[in-house]
Amino acid sequence: MKVLVVGGTGQLGANLVRALLVHGDQVRVMIRSTSHTQSLEGLDLERVTGDLNDPPSLRRACEDVQVVYQAASYYPTATIPAAEAKAHALRETTHLLDAVRAASVERLVFTSTLTTIGLSPRPGGLATEEYPFSTAFSNNPYLIAKSAMERAVLDAARQGIPAVVVNPTAFFGPYDQKPTSGTQILMIAKRRMPGYIQGLVNVIDVRDVAAAMIRAAERGRVGERYIVGNWNTTQQAVNRLIARCAGVMAPLIPIPFPFAHLGSKLGEWAWRRIRPTPPPVPAFFVEVLKHMQHYDCSKALRELDYPRHSVEQAIRDALEWFRERRYL
Numbered sequence: 001m002k003v004l005v006v007g008g009t010g011q012l013g014a015n016l017v018r019a020l021l022v023h024g025d026q027v028r029v030m031i032r033s034t035s036h037t038q039s040l041e042g043l044d045l046e047r048v049t050g051d052l053n054d055p056p057s058l059r060r061a062c063e064d065v066q067v068v069y070q071a072a073s074y075y076p077t078a079t080i081p082a083a084e085a086k087a088h089a090l091r092e093t094t095h096l097l098d099a100v101r102a103a104s105v106e107r108l109v110f111t112s113t114l115t116t117i118g119l120s121p122r123p124g125g126l127a128t129e130e131y132p133f134s135t136a137f138s139n140n141p142y143l144i145a146k147s148a149m150e151r152a153v154l155d156a157a158r159q160g161i162p163a164v165v166v167n168p169t170a171f172f173g174p175y176d177q178k179p180t181s182g183t184q185i186l187m188i189a190k191r192r193m194p195g196y197i198q199g200l201v202n203v204i205d206v207r208d209v210a211a212a213m214i215r216a217a218e219r220g221r222v223g224e225r226y227i228v229g230n231w232n233t234t235q236q237a238v239n240r241l242i243a244r245c246a247g248v249m250a251p252l253i254p255i256p257f258p259f260a261h262l263g264s265k266l267g268e269w270a271w272r273r274i275r276p277t278p279p280p281v282p283a284f285f286v287e288v289l290k291h292m293q294h295y296d297c298s299k300a301l302r303e304l305d306y307p308r309h310s311v312e313q314a315i316r317d318a319l320e321w322f323r324e325r326r327y328l
Contacts, residue, residue: 002026003217004065006052006096007072011182012111012168014039014175016071016210021045023214030061039175052092055099062103067217070096070110073149076141078278079268085141086148093149097156100163107217108163112150114202115143115291117167117227126232126296129167129225137287150225157223164220166213169229169295172314173206174321181206182327185318188239189246189328195253196235197260201292203238204230205314212306219304226300230308235292245315260286 003020007013008029020027021043030050031037037047050057052074062068074089100108118131133147150165157163176182187193212228220226236254243250255263264283271279300306322328 001067002028002065003067003069004028004030004061005069005071006030006061007070007111008045009035009037009039009177010072011039011173011176011180012171012206012209013069013071014177015173015206016069016213017043017045019207019210019214020069028061028065030058036177039177052095055095058095058099059102062099062105065103066106068096068100068105068108069213069217070108071213073111074145076145076284077282079282079284080141082139082141082144085145089145089149090152093152097153097161097163100161106162107220108153108161109213109216109220110150110153110163110165111213112153112165112167112225113146114167114169114227114229114295115288116147116150116225117293117295119291120293124294127227127293128296129227129299135291137284137290140284140287142284142288143291154223154225162222164216164222165225166209166216166220166300167225167227168209168212169202169204169227170292171204171206171209172311172318174317175206176318176321177325179327182318182322184238185242185246185315186322186327188242188251189248189319189322191248193239193251195255196239196251197286197289198254198256199235199289199292200232200294201235201238202229202232202295202297203311204228205309205311207314208307208309212300212304215304215306221303226304227295227297228300228304228306229295229297231311232294241312242315245312246319257286257290261290 028046050061076085116133120127240250264286268283
């Protein structure tokens with residue numbers, strides 16, 4: 001089968017590409033002209049230059065493929081108005097859906113996020129795919145953009161686009177060349193994270209997410225979303241596990257969310273008065289953490305039958321990858 005991966009240079013995409021090659025698929029990767037491609041070096045795949053904001057290039061990338069995997073949907077990297085982020089996100093998503101429709105693609109597997117899953121109405125309860133998105137942070141560009149994209153894809157599925165949505169929880173593992181989740185690992189390993197924001201979290205090996213996406217293409221139901229996760233735990237427990245794997249002391253200072261939220265707002269305000277660049281941790285990112293919770297992954301496990309490997313091994317593999325490339 002011939003497949004297209006959009007976002008193949010990111011952490012999830014790089015692991016997905018490798019899983020697809022092992023699966024026996026012919027893999028085409030759409031790459032922006034400015035992308036760093038070290039994570040794809042040495043792989044037997046087809047590269048095409050394209051961009052989600054360039055519809056003609058996107059249509060060419062989708063030609064003659066049976067499955068499109070969107071592994072890198074838009075997210076803002078700085079605090080911008082939520083309406084601006086939503087407009088940008090919907091523009092890119094519309095371009096993708098139009099290209100998939102024009103190419104008569106047999107399946108679109110769209111990677112969403114865990115934050116589009118609504119909060120459980122019961123304190124400590126498990127959230128499911130049935131819970132609609134809601135937020136107290138209506139000006140958060142990340143939350144609003146992600147929910148808008150997912151809604152657009154699910155609406156398109158009801159109109160005939162063969163789309164399936166995958167909602168991975170927080171994932172760890174190798175090939176995180178522009179560190180995302182790996183930032184937590186690096187900060188702890190470098191002893192630069194004395195405190196942490198208290199809260200719940202679900203974590204999974206990124207390679208298990210890649211396997212679930214392939215299963216979603218094969219057996220996922222059109223118009224459905226699937227929570228792909230593994231270990232329901234706490235931020236404290238994850239930090240301790242990372243520290244043990246790295247051989248360092250775990251962060252000691254628990255910070256309640258209200259204090260972290262206020263501190264992030266004040267810190268961003270102060271940073272912008274001194275420097276013209278975005279702060280290292282935008283305030284909206286802290287708000288995203290409030291949406292972390294425990295999840296019921298039984299639907300995805302039942303219908304996609306994806307593997308669940310050791311999270312500890314995923315962290316150790318991430319550390320090894322970082323060390324080999326001198327991040328550590």
